[in-house]
Amino acid sequence: MNELSVVKSVVLVVDDDRIIRCLLRRAMEKEGYKVIEAENGEECLAAFQSLAPHIVLLDAIMPVMDGFTCCTQLQALPGGDRTPVLMITGLEDKQSVDRAFEVGATDFVTKPIHWPVLRQRVRRLLQTSFLFNQLEAANQKLERLASLDGLTQLANRRRFDEYLDQQWRHMAREKLPLSLLLCDIDFFKPYNDTYGHQAGDLCLQNVGAALRLALKRSTDLVARYGGEEFAAILPNTKIFGALHIAETIREQVKALGIAHAKSTVSPCVTLSLGIACLIPMPDVSSATLLKAADEALYQAKARGRDRWCVSSEAATKAIAVGDSIHLG
Ligand code: GH3
Ligand code: MG
Numbered sequence: 267m268n269e270l271s272v273v274k275s276v277v278l279v280v281d282d283d284r285i286i287r288c289l290l291r292r293a294m295e296k297e298g299y300k301v302i303e304a305e306n307g308e309e310c311l312a313a314f315q316s317l318a319p320h321i322v323l324l325d326a327i328m329p330v331m332d333g334f335t336c337c338t339q340l341q342a343l344p345g346g347d348r349t350p351v352l353m354i355t356g357l358e359d360k361q362s363v364d365r366a367f368e369v370g371a372t373d374f375v376t377k378p379i380h381w382p383v384l385r386q387r388v389r390r391l392l393q394t395s396f397l398f399n400q401l402e403a404a405n406q407k408l409e410r411l412a413s414l415d416g417l418t419q420l421a422n423r424r425r426f427d428e429y430l431d432q433q434w435r436h437m438a439r440e441k442l443p444l445s446l447l448l449c450d451i452d453f454f455k456p457y458n459d460t461y462g463h464q465a466g467d468l469c470l471q472n473v474g475a476a477l478r479l480a481l482k483r484s485t486d487l488v489a490r491y492g493g494e495e496f497a498a499i500l501p502n503t504k505i506f507g508a509l510h511i512a513e514t515i516r517e518q519v520k521a522l523g524i525a526h527a528k529s530t531v532s533p534c535v536t537l538s539l540g541i542a543c544l545i546p547m548p549d550v551s552s553a554t555l556l557k558a559a560d561e562a563l564y565q566a567k568a569r570g571r572d573r574w575c576v577s578s579e580a581a582t583k584a585i586a587v588g589d590s591i592h593l594g
Pocket of ligand 1: 417450451452453454455456458462463464465466467470492493494567571
């Protein structure tokens with residue numbers, strides 16, 4: 267535990283009695299803490315929001331707003347439920363103690379204040395709170411790392427599967443279309459063989475970055491699906507929206523101008539794309555969408571690469587509603 271981080275803590279002292287506030291200030295400053303003061307619950311809430319203290323020492327009985335009401339409202343403020351609240355009060359009947367913990371107090375000490383006990387309690391509460399915050403930050407970092415592809419910094423396959431499943435259910439509930447693009451680099455094995463594996467990795471990074479730029483909505487997700495295969499999940503996107511994005515991606519990857527002497531379709535690195543679009547049904551799995559996009563990708567390869575193809579089901583449906591469609 268880093269002692270320094272605790273020493274620099276900000277303590278919010280809330281009490282209507284000026285003398286108690288003064289005594290608490292002196293005791294806390296002696297420990298190296300910075301002290302701010304409030305005279306009642308309302309002032310406490312305002313100071314909490316503007317100054318974000320690390321701990322609150324809260325009196326129970328005060329005019330304007332008492333400590334119990336204040337503590338309840340603190341819990342609803344941003345950061346309120348993770349900031350320790352130590353109630354310091356003359357009330358020590360069972361009911362008051364129970365109520366203090368019910369409204370979210372972390373600990374309770376009674377007046378007259380036993381100063382060595384208070385000092386230890388405050389220190390312990392601050393340490394626990396710092397450790398909790400560190401643990402939470404580490405967890406968030408781990409969560410992020412577990413969802414990222416190390417090479418391209420795009421979402422990885424695990425995150426892709428999770429998000430596809432989540433959006434499949436969401437779009438099924440809303441009866442909205444879900445589009446999926448599978449994108450595969452053309453002749454990537456010959457690219458590696460010609461330019462080396464490191465150049466291959468760099469190519470994957472650049473193609474990944476181009477895909478990320480082509481997708482604009484915050485709900486779109488682009489992922490590295492496999493070795494040289496990428497996937498884009500486009501929630502609430504109709505087939506023609508998906509075609510437009512696929513064409514943009516195809517053009518932008520080609521425009522990167524990554525030389526590829528062994529490609530038989532272009533002097534530069536190109537992509538083939540498979541497009542599928544469905545309004546999910548609750549009794550059908552998201553694998554149906556993946557299979558359709560995969561079949562369309564296969565078609566794009568078979569028809570000569572550097573193009574997109576639409577799954578036959580999506581194309582049939584689009585034609586059925588009177589739209590014309592260009593198949594790759
Ligand atoms: P197609 O046009 O039909 O897609 O042919 P292709 O050569 O692109 O496809 P194939 O599946 O034969 O080869 C994919 C290659 O991608 C083989 C593999 O070595 C390479 N690859 C997969 N992952 C990575 C990676 O992380 N880095 C590098 N440099 N290459 C990779
Ligand atoms: Mg390939």
